[in-house]
Amino acid sequence: MPLTPQSAADRARILTEALPYIQRFQGKTIVIKYGGNAMVDDNLKRGFARDVVLMKLVGMNPVVVHGGGPQIGKLLEKIGKKSEFIQGMRVTDRETMDVVEMVLGGLVNKEIVNLISQHGGKAVGLSGKDGGLIRAKKMVLQKAPDKANLPSEIIDIGHVGEVSSIDPRLVALLDTGDFIPVIAPIGVGEDGQTYNINADVVAGKLAITLKAEKLMLLTNTTGVLDKEGKLLTGLSITQVRDLIADGTIHGGMLPKVNYALDAVSSGVKTAHIIDGRVEHAVLLEVFTNEGVGTLIKS
Numbered sequence: 001m002p003l004t005p006q007s008a009a010d011r012a013r014i015l016t017e018a019l020p021y022i023q024r025f026q027g028k029t030i031v032i033k034y035g036g037n038a039m040v041d042d043n044l045k046r047g048f049a050r051d052v053v054l055m056k057l058v059g060m061n062p063v064v065v066h067g068g069g070p071q072i073g074k075l076l077e078k079i080g081k082k083s084e085f086i087q088g089m090r091v092t093d094r095e096t097m098d099v100v101e102m103v104l105g106g107l108v109n110k111e112i113v114n115l116i117s118q119h120g121g122k123a124v125g126l127s128g129k130d131g132g133l134i135r136a137k138k139m140v141l142q143k144a145p146d147k148a149n150l151p152s153e154i155i156d157i158g159h160v161g162e163v164s165s166i167d168p169r170l171v172a173l174l175d176t177g178d179f180i181p182v183i184a185p186i187g188v189g190e191d192g193q194t195y196n197i198n199a200d201v202v203a204g205k206l207a208i209t210l211k212a213e214k215l216m217l218l219t220n221t222t223g224v225l226d227k228e229g230k231l232l233t234g235l236s237i238t239q240v241r242d243l244i245a246d247g248t249i250h251g252g253m254l255p256k257v258n259y260a261l262d263a264v265s266s267g268v269k270t271a272h273i274i275d276g277r278v279e280h281a282v283l284l285e286v287f288t289n290e291g292v293g294t295l296i297k298s
């Protein structure tokens, strides 16, 4: 069907709107945490892969960090193990660690690599073990003390790690070629111990180390919402702190927002919490004036 003059004008406007963003982000690194619905729905998966390939083709350096919590949960269930989370972190015993590594470093990582390749990108799958990318140490969780003068209790959640350092050289090498790094959030300790790390943490730390222009965290909600459930499109560090203090931001959004804050306080220009349920959410965020979701900047 031929385009009407109106729809042709609309398309042309949208395409030209992308031009300043293409110019501004030339050669810049954009770290994207990919997870949730966007990783299971076929249409959303295709849209994500095409967005990442387009970013690379116009000269940006997208770096994908992926999650896979639900996929890990499914495999654990098959072998008769229940998932348990404390403060948003999966309790990870030896056997669970093997499943996590198999699912994140194997199945999920290679599925995303394949998806991007099918859409014309040259994706390379890595875990934090490759090229010494992610050094980790055991995460120590503290339970809040019941009485003010008692020392807080330490909770052992097994092989869960926090990032101690990142060696960005391998990712930088891939970026200067025409490759797209796809990273599984697994780290390795001084002693060679494998650690399970929350994907939002890895994305945030990687964005800082790579001096990224943007950190984008895809999630299953429209962004950060206020007390009435209305989307907050832009937030400063102070506003975020106030929303945490009054309990508006809680649960799974809390660590996400904290890693986003950490990133923008440490040199990343902007962090975005965006809705992975929207087709082409990444494209809309990077290339349009309106953007989508919540923008956090210093």
Ligand SMILES: Nc1ncnc2c1ncn2[C@@H]1O[C@H](COP(=O)(O)OP(=O)(O)O)[C@@H](O)[C@H]1O
Pocket (backbone or CB within 6 Å): 035, 036, 218, 219, 220, 221, 223, 224, 225, 226, 248, 249, 250, 251, 252, 253, 254, 256
């Ligand atoms: N102020 C808020 N705005 C949006 N979501 C919030 C807020 N406070 C808590 N949440 C919760 O945080 C969830 C997102 O965290 P989570 O489910 O851990 O994300 P993901 O699985 O994408 O990592 C939302 O679905 C919502 O239930």
Ligand SMILES: CC(=O)N[C@@H](CCC(=O)OP(=O)(O)O)C(=O)O
Pocket (backbone or CB within 6 Å): 035, 036, 066, 067, 068, 069, 070, 072, 088, 089, 090, 100, 160, 161, 185, 196, 197, 198, 199, 200
């Ligand atoms: C320590 C910890 O909780 N690790 C996560 C790693 C995967 C992840 O973060 O996946 P999502 O982003 O899909 O939740 C886990 O085992 O589920």
